[in-house]
Amino acid sequence: MNFTFTKQEEAFRLELRSWLEENLPDGWKAGNRELPRDKGEYSKFLRQWQRTLYEGGWAAISWPKAYGGREATLMEEIIYHQEMVRIQSPPLVNYVGIHMVAPTLMQMGTEEQKRNFIEKILTGEHVWSQGYSEPNAGSDLTAIETTAVKDGGKWVINGQKVWTSFAHVSDFCFLLAKTGQSEKKHEGITVFLLDMNQPGVETRPIIQMDGKQEFNEVYLTDAIAYDSDVVGEVGKGWAVLIALMLHERSGIAAQVFTLERQFDDLVEMAKQVKIDGVPLVEDPIVRNKMAGLYARIRGALLTYYRNITHTLKNGRPGPESSLDKLLVSELTKELFEFAIAIQDHHGVMTEEDAISNKSWQEGYLSSFGVTIGGGTSEVQRNTIGERILGLPKDLGR
Amino acid sequence: MDFSLSEDQEMFRGTLRKYLNHVGGTDVAREFIKGNTTLVDEVSTGLAELGSTAIPVSEEYDGLGLGPLDLVPFFEESGRVLVPGVQAETLALAVPLLEKYGTEEQKKKYLPGIASGSITVTLAWLEAGKSYGPDEITCLARQEGDDLILDGVKMLVPHGDVYLVLAKTAEGIGGEGLSLILVDQTEGITTRRLNVLDETQYVVELTMDQVKVPKSQVLGAVGQGWDVLQEGLLSFNAALSAMMVGAMDEIVSMAAEYSKIRIQFNQPIGRFQAIKHRIVNMKLDLETARSLSYYANWAVENQTADREAAVYSARSFTTEAFARLAADNIQIHGGIGFTEEIDCHLFLKRARYYQNYLGSVRKSRERIAEGLDWSAKKSERDVVSIG
Numbered sequence: 104m105n106f107t108f109t110k111q112e113e114a115f116r117l118e119l120r121s122w123l124e125e126n127l128p129d130g131w132k133a134g135n136r137e138l139p140r141d142k143g144e145y146s147k148f149l150r151q152w153q154r155t156l157y158e159g160g161w162a163a164i165s166w167p168k169a170y171g172g173r174e175a176t177l178m179e180e181i182i183y184h185q186e187m188v189r190i191q192s193p194p195l196v197n198y199v200g201i202h203m204v205a206p207t208l209m210q211m212g213t214e215e216q217k218r219n220f221i222e223k224i225l226t227g228e229h230v231w232s233q234g235y236s237e238p239n240a241g242s243d244l245t246a247i248e249t250t251a252v253k254d255g256g257k258w259v260i261n262g263q264k265v266w267t268s269f270a271h272v273s274d275f276c277f278l279l280a281k282t283g284q285s286e287k288k289h290e291g292i293t294v295f296l297l298d299m300n301q302p303g304v305e306t307r308p309i310i311q312m313d314g315k316q317e318f319n320e321v322y323l324t325d326a327i328a329y330d331s332d333v334v335g336e337v338g339k340g341w342a343v344l345i346a347l348m349l350h351e352r353s354g355i356a357a358q359v360f361t362l363e364r365q366f367d368d369l370v371e372m373a374k375q376v377k378i379d380g381v382p383l384v385e386d387p388i389v390r391n392k393m394a395g396l397y398a399r400i401r402g403a404l405l406t407y408y409r410n411i412t413h414t415l416k417n418g419r420p421g422p423e424s425s426l427d428k429l430l431v432s433e434l435t436k437e438l439f440e441f442a443i444a445i446q447d448h449h450g451v452m453t454e455e456d457a458i459s460n461k462s463w464q465e466g467y468l469s470s471f472g473v474t475i476g477g478g479t480s481e482v483q484r485n486t487i488g489e490r491i492l493g494l495p496k497d498l499g500r
Numbered sequence: 501m502d503f504s505l506s507e508d509q510e511m512f513r514g515t516l517r518k519y520l521n522h523v524g525g526t527d528v529a530r531e532f533i534k535g536n537t538t539l540v541d542e543v544s545t546g547l548a549e550l551g552s553t554a555i556p557v558s559e560e561y562d563g564l565g566l567g568p569l570d571l572v573p574f575f576e577e578s579g580r581v582l583v584p585g586v587q588a589e590t591l592a593l594a595v596p597l598l599e600k601y602g603t604e605e606q607k608k609k610y611l612p613g614i615a616s617g618s619i620t621v622t623l624a625w626l627e628a629g630k631s632y633g634p635d636e637i638t639c640l641a642r643q644e645g646d647d648l649i650l651d652g653v654k655m656l657v658p659h660g661d662v663y664l665v666l667a668k669t670a671e672g673i674g675g676e677g678l679s680l681i682l683v684d685q686t687e688g689i690t691t692r693r694l695n696v697l698d699e700t701q702y703v704v705e706l707t708m709d710q711v712k713v714p715k716s717q718v719l720g721a722v723g724q725g726w727d728v729l730q731e732g733l734l735s736f737n738a739a740l741s742a743m744m745v746g747a748m749d750e751i752v753s754m755a756a757e758y759s760k761i762r763i764q765f766n767q768p769i770g771r772f773q774a775i776k777h778r779i780v781n782m783k784l785d786l787e788t789a790r791s792l793s794y795y796a797n798w799a800v801e802n803q804t805a806d807r808e809a810a811v812y813s814a815r816s817f818t819t820e821a822f823a824r825l826a827a828d829n830i831q832i833h834g835g836i837g838f839t840e841e842i843d844c845h846l847f848l849k850r851a852r853y854y855q856n857y858l859g860s861v862r863k864s865r866e867r868i869a870e871g872l873d874w875s876a877k878k879s880e881r882d883v884v885s886i887g
Contacts, residue, residue: 104798106501181501401792405791408503409503425782448776484773493756493760494756
């Protein structure tokens, strides 16, 4: 057992830290971490941030050097996430492109696809979204109804996608569509690299319960793709999807470290806020419950470390990442619920009327998304039950 | 970064598991409950022969000179089959304290015997109608020349060869004036076996009537027993957590296996999400507990600054989770889970026993808060007042 970082890893951390100090957006350094509300400004701001990361060599650290990456080790990726969470950096607008699409293209894309897309993903010129979910296919992606029909040299695509993150600012979409019927549910699905800037693609925002807009509905009416836009083989999109998911090897890290930071913020809030003259942190009931929550969050973080160790030893992540995802997202929800519950009547007030500068109320509302996005807690439980514990599959799957 | 037990530690686990399965697993506990102690004696000897009891004892006193993490496989595997006995008290409480505070004479007297498995040591702390608090000790150790004369009654004391008795040697509050005294089986000591929920425990009421022990039997400085005990409890609770993790691991296996073979409505019940998801929740608790336990033992071994929060996080979470899992296991087994026939009840009773053994969840959580220095005074920002 060893929790220390190597000299090289610490050097990597310091290099990143000093780069961030030089290059973070101005408002960020001053403590104003608001993203522009205007869609155009928002997109421009985040693309500029990715451009800055790219120029510093910090946009896609795990990529091969040949494609502009650093060939970072898994531990370096983890340190990268730790540091980004620590300074609360702006989000990566092209997360899908960098962590999922480009690595998948490197593995199974054609030479032309690699040439056309990979560098532009890195620079932020092309922002990507992923078009998986549909109104009738959320957790069960084999139920998608969007069709792609061959018409000479092109494919005509019709259907509707939903929960498409960043679609409103994206240029391309990694799209799943049905290209055939098959007895086997995983067959007959094909992945297309769909150009979002065409008449057949209409994006409508979905406003979340926390007032934010991060995802969209995408309507496809005779949208066009070409043979050259197919990834892998026609009808074998499921294999592409699996390959893509495996590329996101350190994806959960950002959430783990964010949860840890949020707990520190919670303790700080409990030190600052007094109810009936008693600081929350010294109220025995609050203290007791907060310690209980601490133990569980600490347990989740340590479990993540244990799973990382497993990945380092085996060279690839296992189904344990479902365990991390489930623990971290459920605890995030509990943390925010607890944070506003202890604020007494102030717990219901928001924005400038809330009791601390950080809006726990906004976080509370946002937290309801984390146990749904990226696979619901129920789907994660199925995965853990079946793949880790070997329990029988649900009927119909 | 390497958050796993070493290959040697895992190999030792394999050896222990093979041995404990070979001697019948929970049969050892079941025989003990029936009053037949032959098998448990045989197993205690067997475990000692495998080197278990020598692990934490330094080489100078015939031990292996290893640390708390090396004991983790032993405690997990013992916990898995609910081996009766006071190995945690002996190896994780008495040994570290003897190693650190013991006099040369005390070490010579006890450590080699512990290493060979012939001596067990337990803790005599609680008194009737009292709590585990420092101001609750009435048991008196009066000084008389070079001797101490002990008088008092201790409750819920696990049966052992030697008792580490927490007694008053001077007046004081908050633990001041308390001493830890090594008391051998001697004249003036009577024990009465208590009926407890977990029948795998041999627990006594210990009465000391004018028990005379030399002053040299005090462990650590006279009057400093409370602080010494707190330190010992760190390694003890880390060990106890590992023992509970072993039991929890077995519970999850039991529940998962049963859900694969039990057919209802023409399906194995593990196919139903109501059952499947419950077992997954048990698994989440297990893995959380295991992570906390490993880290707690690592923190104790390396004397890290966060060890108090680490140990009590493990202890409080694991204690609650063990009880929850044991109860869930009965529910998943249905009617058969409520019978004596299978092991569900053994785990439940053990979980219940540990919940209030040498501390409580509430106290453990307070220790987390203390360990993390949670105090309004520590805030760097201004205090906001409401209400």
